[in-house]
Amino acid sequence: MEITLRPTSPEDLAFAIALERAVENRPFIGPRSREEHLDAIARADREHWIVEDGAGARLGYVILYDVRAIGQGIYVKRIAIGPKSAGIGRRALGYLVAHAFRDLGAEFVTLGVYAHNLRAQKSYRAVGFEMLEQTMEERAAILREVDPFSEECLVMKVTRPAPAV
Ligand SMILES: CC(C)(COP(=O)(O)OP(=O)(O)OC[C@H]1O[C@@H](n2cnc3c(N)ncnc32)[C@H](O)[C@@H]1OP(=O)(O)O)[C@@H](O)C(=O)NCCC(=O)NCCS
Numbered sequence: 365m366e367i368t369l370r371p372t373s374p375e376d377l378a379f380a381i382a383l384e385r386a387v388e389n390r391p392f393i394g395p396r397s398r399e400e401h402l403d404a405i406a407r408a409d410r411e412h413w414i415v416e417d418g419a420g421a422r423l424g425y426v427i428l429y430d431v432r433a434i435g436q437g438i439y440v441k442r443i444a445i446g447p448k449s450a451g452i453g454r455r456a457l458g459y460l461v462a463h464a465f466r467d468l469g470a471e472f473v474t475l476g477v478y479a480h481n482l483r484a485q486k487s488y489r490a491v492g493f494e495m496l497e498q499t500m501e502e503r504a505a506i507l508r509e510v511d512p513f514s515e516e517c518l519v520m521k522v523t524r525p526a527p528a529v
Contacts, residue, residue, distance in 0.1 A: 366418035367455055372425060376414050377401050380425045383444050392481050393444055404441075409433075415445065415456045423452055426460055429510060430468065436510050438464040440475035443484075453487040461491055465524045472524060474506070476517040485520070493520040 372380065377398055384393050404410040404427050411428040424445035431439050440460070445453045464470040474496065477484050496519045498506075506519065 365450065367423065367452055368416050369413045369456060369459055372405055372412040372414045374402060376422065379422050383424065383446060389444055392478060392484065393442060415452065423447060426456060428460060431510050432470060434509050436506060437472040437474060438468060438470040439510050440473060441511060449483065454490040458491045461522055472521055474519055474521045476511060476513040476519055478516055479518055488520050492522040496521040
């Protein structure tokens with residue numbers, strides 16, 4: 365299936381909010397208020413993307429935090445895709461990781477994922493993300509400065525490839 369990404373508009377938020385509250389997604393992601401979504405659309409250090417199929421039907425959404433200014437790269441705050449295990453998540457994330465490296469000049473992209481969310485981890489590994497071993501101080505910094513995710517979350521990271529010489 366062909367997919368495209370475009371910036372989210374306020375008209376998309378009923379879709380995004382319904383998706384994150386759907387029973388199959390609730391074990392893996394927390395609900396965000398409409399105001400939190402609007403904040404992510406408006407802020408210069410956030411990106412909110414809608415994933416669509418070739419006919420323009422909404423499939424999911426992604427929120428990125430740009431935390432390069434504090435040395436934390438680009439952080440994938442949220443990804444939620446309706447049709448599961450059809451390769452849509454990995455393609456959307458692959459597109460945005462390439463965007464982070466190419467357009468934003470990020471050195472790395474990280475995310476937090478529940479240890480029990482094996483489907484998400486498999487999708488992320490297909491994009492090049494690997495489990496990150498963190499010191500207590502590094503974990504405390506990401507919790508304090510980027511996202512206060514659950515103790516049950518693991519952190520995964522993909523690093524920008526070195527340029528070919
Ligand atoms: C996580 C999510 C974004 C991944 O997107 P996706 O399009 O479903 O994932 P992909 O198709 O790219 O990859 C999923 C892989 O997991 C596999 N998989 C599915 N269920 C699995 C399970 N229980 N255990 C292990 N692997 C599983 C699939 O077979 C597929 O791998 P393969 O194609 O190599 O066989 C999507 O499933 C989703 O929105 N889930 C609910 C919300 C969520 O978990 N968000 C992320 C929070 S960190």
